[in-house]
Amino acid sequence: MIIPTFNEAGNVEELLTRLAAGLPAHLECEALFVDDSTDDTPAAIERAALTCPFPVNVIHREVPTGGLSGAVVEGMKAAASEWIVVMDADLQHPPSLMPELVETGRRAGADLVVASRYAGGGSHAGLSGRYRVAVSRTSTLATKALFRSALRGISDPMSGFFAIRRSTVHAHSDILKPLGYKILLELAIRCRPRVVAEVPFSFQERFAGESKSTVREGLRFLAHLVSLRTATPVARMVVFGLIGLTGFLPNLCGLAALTAMGLHYLPAEVVANQFGVLWNFLLIDLLLFRDRRGHRHWADRLGRFALLANADLVLRIPLIALLVDGVGMSVLPATALALLTTFVIRFIATELLVYLPRRGQAKDAAAPPARAEAEGREKEGTP
Incomplete structure (x- = not known):
């Protein structure tokens, strides 16, 4: 599990607790936090790891190159398992769904499994306010219009919660150019997974801390769209x-x-x-x-x-x-x-x-x- 963090000290212990509670006995896993924090998040991770039933490691980056997407790619390069699950640390992505993403991928023979707010049974209820809902919807529609072929079968390309085969990432790691916080978009367009599956989920309220979604991140997202669209x-x-x-x-x-x-x-x-x-x-x-x-x-x-x-x-x-x-x-x-x-x-x-x-x-x-x-x-x- 790759978990990018930026000042999420208040969420770490609860996140690992919920992950441990929902982890089936047959599924071996390791949590790798890639941390760009300026607070005591690394120390909070180390404390929570002491009582965690599975291995927990931290990569702390002094220079947050590429933002959240860069953190995820760095974590993926360090991963050794067949499947890589990416999720946020703020508990808006329900940790209990992590095993289902992997099992769905195995059953479907998929290279990528997306936890979708817009698939049947999904919900974006955790988005705070009409403004964020409107931004999310508009971004999703614009992105799918720009990349119809690459995003076919993905109803929620803005999702930050997904499972992907390590072999799919590593085969294209030399062309990844992460920027901002929409890493799924980068992987779907540049890696072109052959088979994609989706699992609906309800987007939750943030457990602690503040949202990292800012105008600056929005501008980086637009720059990322242009970069992806002008790759040829x-x-x-x-x-x-x-x-x-x-x-x-x-x-x-x-x-x-x-x-x-x-x-x-x-x-x-x-x-x-x-x-x-x-x-x-x-x-x-x-x-x-x-x-x-x-x-x-x-x-x-x-x-x-x-x-x-x-x-x-x-x-x-x-x-x-x-x-x-x-x-x-x-x-x-x-x-x-x-x-x-x-x-x-x-x-x-x-x-x-x-x-x-x-x-x-x-x-x-x-x-x-x-x-x-x-x-x-x-x-x-x-x-």
Whole structure:
């Protein structure tokens, strides 16, 4: 059982008590808490583990990379059992259901079993207030619309309570990019389990502490959706183009403001174009290439992006002239073809020149497992 925790000291003892009470004698298990807490949650886990009938271990992370999803993935990498069950520590996921998730998976030959609030007999009664219910419903509908194929058979892709075969995770562990708190979405889309089953459950009231659902987590969720939806080059190109279209608004607003101040329209066009470039860079950097921002300093990325965006203008005019005067095309088709050509070139150049890691970084990125293993051995004092 992988249980991510962030300041859940008041829930740990009750959680382990309920897990022990609902555990069948034939089902061997281990609880692994992956903890990002700033309170005494690790100490509370250690105290509760003393009287627990099954092994309890803790991985405490000083740097909570990837948020809750990152914690779950780190726990999965340490797991050795056939089945991995993921659940929250706040008791909104009923611990007594854990054995049924595993047994359902075994009977159905499933790779993934989801505890669903929206399957027949399930309930989201534990969600506090109409706002959270509305957010949950809207997020679920939007996610299923975006990923119809990958989420077929999953009525509750926002669930944080599920069982998955370790082999399904480990076969795709190199492509997992966890972010935020919706780890099931990440696993379902990137790992593509062949057989999915569901078990209905009633979402409970939080036992102790406060909800970790914040506006910031909501924004991370949106960023995660964009990252998943743009995993292929074609999808990235489409979103790149859509973001580029939104850049016309700051461009035109800047042009109107500058000309109203008395600036000649030609230099105003050049300056206003930079407003659109900056707007496009911020959205592309935040949404489209979020996972590659660490390859270069932000100023380096912005400078390269701006250079490419302005070079687009310089390249487009001679290309239009060549198509009109050299090939004999009319102005409008020539302009459309030039726009399309320079757009594709700019997208490819942005990927290669702005967000592709440097050579040294690429080699480093290919070697982390061996390095991490060596560092772990060094810390443990083993050869």
